[in-house]
Amino acid sequence: MLRKIKIKRGVYFVAGAILLFVLIGFVSKKQMDKPFSEVYIDIDYSQGNYFIHENDIRKLINALGNEVLTGSFAGDINLRNIETKIEKHPFVKEAEVFRDLRGNIKAKIKQKKPIARIINNGGFGAYITDAGEVIPLSDNYTARVVLVKIPSSKKYKVSIEEDEQGKGLFEMVSYLEASKFWKAQIAEISMDKRGEMILYPQVTRQYIEFGKAEDIETKFSKLHIFYTKILPEKGWNTYEKVNVKYKDQIVCE
Template sequence: MFRNTNFGKIAKILFGTIAIGAITLLIAFSTDSFSSDRCKKIEVNIKNADEQYFITNKDVENLVTKYGSEQLVGKHFEKIDLRSIEQRVLKNRQIKSCQVYKGVDGKLHVDVEQHIPIARILMSDGREDVYVDAEGSFFPLSDRYSARILLLSGEYFRNLPSLKAKRQEKNLQFIKLINEDSFLKAQFTQLDINSDGDISIVPLVGNHIIEFGEPSNIENRLNRLKIFYNQILPVKGWDSFSSVSVKYDGQIVCK
């Protein structure tokens, strides 16, 4: 009788302990599940941050939270408008793309990509200078960082919103070819394009201006310029000419 009573008490204690443990686990699971439905942290990732320094993680976070006026950490994800945040971030025109999403870790992830400039346009129509990227998009300069790149100028850019039109593809190709060639990139500092689309090149060294003409037969003309720099100038001297033209096929005209 004594043994049966003692066993019953032990069974009750064990049952109670198991029940309390199960309830504790249920509460913990529910709390964790509840927490995962809320934003734990804002995680900003700038994909090409090592290429340019126009924006910082803090800049992006300020856009996401409206400079702290919209508290997202601790907020239910179902109440967070991801699309609206993306549109808000993209109002910074130095940002090329933005994707906002909820991660499995309970964080609000904000992935952005900056525009990478290939040239800077010196506007002559009263507008602020702008950068242009490889797709022809214009975007504003930065107070934080100034890219050391090719300068563009001339009437060609008056009232021009971008270089995305089909007729401007060759200009973009020309700029890219210069940037991809270490010798030409170091030698050419500025392209001036008139209203007809003819290009004049201002070199870094020498007192001459290069008449390139419209951007056609580009690689052939650039090769002739390399002949000028590698074979003619070393013999004649860097200050021997005031102008050089490769506008006409098969010719290098020096004056």
């Protein structure tokens, strides 16, 4: 008797599973057969960057940029191809494209995050992202990030970590990005061909001879002493420069 009950339960379970798969297939086919009507684009602006606008994405999906995919059926639209097109945009970090139950196309876009802007006297300009990627400047928007002047011979194309100086620079701007205090304090960095850096603060008149991107945390700890103990005692306009390059020293002039 118990064996018969178990068999019946097994039959019901299998039948239920088959019915569920049939219903899913039916709904999916019905969704595919629906005429496409609209594209909904959701761009993440939570980080305060506005490099990409909705029309930019529509133009990527449809070269005309007007009636996007109008007249197509949902099943005829290759979502992966749309994702690939969108992710080729230099400011797009990630794209997710999917259909809703009405057959509409929805695209969720995440933007890349710049943490520094690099320029040189040769006319080169670009952003460094939080992943170390080098991306072009934008006509739509200028990010509020630290400005870095690099030698004219330097023109990074794909990654800022293409050489030792670039690796050091990325370590420096990443440190600033992670520190709310120093991110607000440092407005500009000048780096020479050896990787030696000079920092220019937002407010005070002193420039900072920082040296190479070595012992970064220790050097900023010395700078903190300079701002919190030395300047309040000696006066904010007493010194023109401060040097933290040397071990266990703060040289003020």
